[in-house]
Amino acid sequence: MRLISGGGPRTAGGRVMTADLIEITSAQHQDHESRLANRLLKAVILKLLAELLFLCAATSIAAFAYFNPALRGEVELVDVTRVEGWACDPFSVARPLEVQLFIDNRFVAATVADRVREDLITARLTRRVPFGFSFALNRLALDPGRHWVQVYVVYPAPRGSKTLVPINRQPCIVEIRN
């Protein structure tokens, strides 16, 4: 393939030979660089795809490790005297979860969700595993007014740390009157 010039038959001396040499060399050079660029580009694209896949996988692993989406629970009762509900990890039902009560974004109390809940067994949410919890609020002497109540599951996170996973998406509101 002639890439440099039209170049018909040339018969005159060394000058023409040099031109032909340049033509062939540059054509080879271009071909080589073009092939090299293509192979490098393929490698870059492959690496980018592998990196993207890895990033997605790592993010998913981290999300599951820190905020186990399988955690189930409910804050069922909030009144001036108590906060009750249930929480469990379906992948580790034998282990009762530690739950913490926060009122107005402040830690108030911790307990273990290990109460037997017959109603949950009846509702076929569980067979025998106890995972109910109850916090008594009357001991806290809350000020009159509205208070935001949230219960978190203390979930073991990577490298020995722990995270708090909220049971309810939104905090519950309890109103204390005089």
Added chain:
Amino acid sequence: MPALKSEPAAQDSIAAKEVITVARLSLRAVTVLEIVSVIISVLVTVWAIVPMRLNHRWLELVPGILALTLMLNSHRLRGETLRELGFTTQYFGRALLLLFLPMLIGGATLIGIGYWAGSLNFNSRFWASVAFLPWWGLLQQYVLQAFIYRRLRFIFVSEQAEAAERAQRTRIAILTAGALFALVHAPNLTLVAVTLVAGVVWSWVYERAPNLFALGLSHGVMSALTIASLPSWLLQSMSIGYNHLFYQHF
């Protein structure tokens, strides 16, 4: 007329140069992508993977391994030898000579700051880091010089250009290498400043004496001096990436 006779040959030569330039442009574009890809691997590691604190720490190495594979493949395809990259004893002495003055000035500045701030701490940990850090430095210098700087030089410096233009474009490549080295140390401003200066000096030395062992040694010694000299409020635990932002809250 001899001038007319040589005209077709001259035209052929110009055309040949133009074709080479077009081919090089495409290769240059891919070379830019190669550099971006390696920088992205570093940024993904320090801004996303490390902060996730995954259970299996080896997962933090995956982007680096991918980048290393890309770099090794690039060397293989381009036909670059270990000797060309700087893994050789050649230029070792010359590189050390070139490094001597900048290291002396840098070392004196670091020790001066440490003395002034009362934070000099040459304990056994310093000597342990002097033994370990040159290997870590060698790896970083390989990425910075043998890959990034060499690719930047390919992008900026045309061998067909005149000497003055080549020198100017080489300076641009050196500065860009230093800037990229500083970029991956963001947002720790102290490290950004230190690595910008150090990166430029190391690339300048590599341009004159391409020896990675000397540069790795210099990198290790200067890193150990930085750790032993700078006060913690300035060094900020040498954290980079997202962890540095996290560090600022303590």
